[in-house]
Amino acid sequence: MLARAFAGQARGFYIDVGAMDPVSDSVTQHFYALGWHGINIEPSLQHYQHLVAARPRDLNLNVALGEREETREFLDVPDSGLSRLGEDPPASEAASSPSATLRNVRVTTLAKIWAEHVGGRTVDFLKIDVEGWERHVIAGGDWQRFRPRIVLVEATRPNSAEPAWAEWEPDLLGNGYLFAWFDGLNRFYVRREEADLLRHFAVPPNVFDGFMPWRVERLMSDLEKARAEHARLSESDLLLIAEQVETKAQLAYVYGSKSWRVTAPLRWLVRHLGRSGTRAREP
Numbered sequence: 001m002l003a004r005a006f007a008g009q010a011r012g013f014y015i016d017v018g019a020m021d022p023v024s025d026s027v028t029q030h031f032y033a034l035g036w037h038g039i040n041i042e043p044s045l046q047h048y049q050h051l052v053a054a055r056p057r058d059l060n061l062n063v064a065l066g067e068r069e070e071t072r073e074f075l076d077v078p079d080s081g082l083s084r085l086g087e088d089p090p091a092s093e094a095a096s097s098p099s100a101t102l103r104n105v106r107v108t109t110l111a112k113i114w115a116e117h118v119g120g121r122t123v124d125f126l127k128i129d130v131e132g133w134e135r136h137v138i139a140g141g142d143w144q145r146f147r148p149r150i151v152l153v154e155a156t157r158p159n160s161a162e163p164a165w166a167e168w169e170p171d172l173l174g175n176g177y178l179f180a181w182f183d184g185l186n187r188f189y190v191r192r193e194e195a196d197l198l199r200h201f202a203v204p205p206n207v208f209d210g211f212m213p214w215r216v217e218r219l220m221s222d223l224e225k226a227r228a229e230h231a232r233l234s235e236s237d238l239l240l241i242a243e244q245v246e247t248k249a250q251l252a253y254v255y256g257s258k259s260w261r262v263t264a265p266l267r268w269l270v271r272h273l274g275r276s277g278t279r280a281r282e283p
Contacts, residue, residue, distance in 0.1 A: 009124070013121055013123055014123065014125050016028050017130060018041065019040035022040075027127045027129075028040070037058050040059070041113070042060065063106045064085055064106070065107065065109060066109065067136050069112070071104050072107050082131065109140035110138075123147075123148040125149060128152070134167070134168055138153070139168075143172070149190065150191075151177060152186045152187065153165070172189050173189075180200075
C-alpha cells in the first residue's frame with residue numbers, strides 16, 4: 001500500500017519505530033532498496049546490530065520511545081519480534097525463553113527524535129510497531145509541529161486479532177489525521193493537508209500492484225541460485241565424463257593395437273622376473 005502511495009518517488013524519508021529486522025517483515029526494506037533512507041528505532045540489541053550492518057545510509061538508534069525521557073525495563077527476546085516494553089514486563093516471560101533477558105533501556109520521545117534528527121525534512125511515512133506500547137509512542141509525539149505524510153500503526157493486541165486502536169486513535173484523529181486503511185494488523189492514516197493520498201487506499205492490494213511478498217521473492221531467488229548451481233555442476237560433471245570416456249577410448253586403442261599384443265610375452269617376463277627378484281632378495 002505504501003509502494004502504491006509513493007510510486008515513482010525515487011527518494012524519500014521514513015521513521016521506523018520498532019524496526020526489528022532490516023529485511024524480514026520490514027516495512028522499509030523496499031524503499032531502502034530504491035534509494036530512500038531514514039531513522040530506525042530499535043531497542044533490541046540483536047536487531048539493532050543487524051540494522052547497523054545492513055543499513056549504512058540509515059540512522060539506527062538503540063533506544064525505545066515513550067511519553068517522556070526515562071529508563072525502563074525491557075524484555076529482549078532474540079530471534080523474534082516479541083521484545084517489548086511494558087508497564088511491568090514479567091520475569092516469567094524472560095524465564096520462559098532461555099535467550100530472553102530483562103534489561104534497562106533508555107526511553108526518549110518521538111518529538112525529541114524528530115527535533116534532533118529530522119529538522120525541516122519531510123517524513124513520508126512513520127511506522128509504529130511496539131508490541132502494545134503504541135499509545136505511549138504516539139503520546140510522545142508533537143503532532144501539530146511534526147507531521148509525517150502517512151502514519152501506520154500496529155493496531156491489534158500482540159499475537160492476536162483483538163482491536164487495540166481505541167487507546168490511541170483519538171490522538172491521531174484529533175490532530176488532523178484521516179483514517180485510510182486497515183489491513184487486519186495495521187491501521188493507516190494520512191495527514192489532512194494531503195487528503196488526496198486517500199485515493200491510494202481505495203482498494204486492497206491486487207494484481208495491478210504487481211507486488212510479491214518478501215518471503216516469496218526470497219524463495220524465488222533461492223530457486224534461481226539452486227538452478228544456476230545445478231547447471232554449473234552439470235557442466236562440470238559432463239566435462240569429467242567426457243574426459244573419462246576419452247581416456248578409456250585411448251586405452252582401448254592401445255590395448256587393441258598389434259604392438260600391444262606382440263609385446264605381451266615381454267611384459268609377462270618383466271613382471272615374472274620382478275617378482276622372482278623380489279623373492280631372491282628376501283632372507
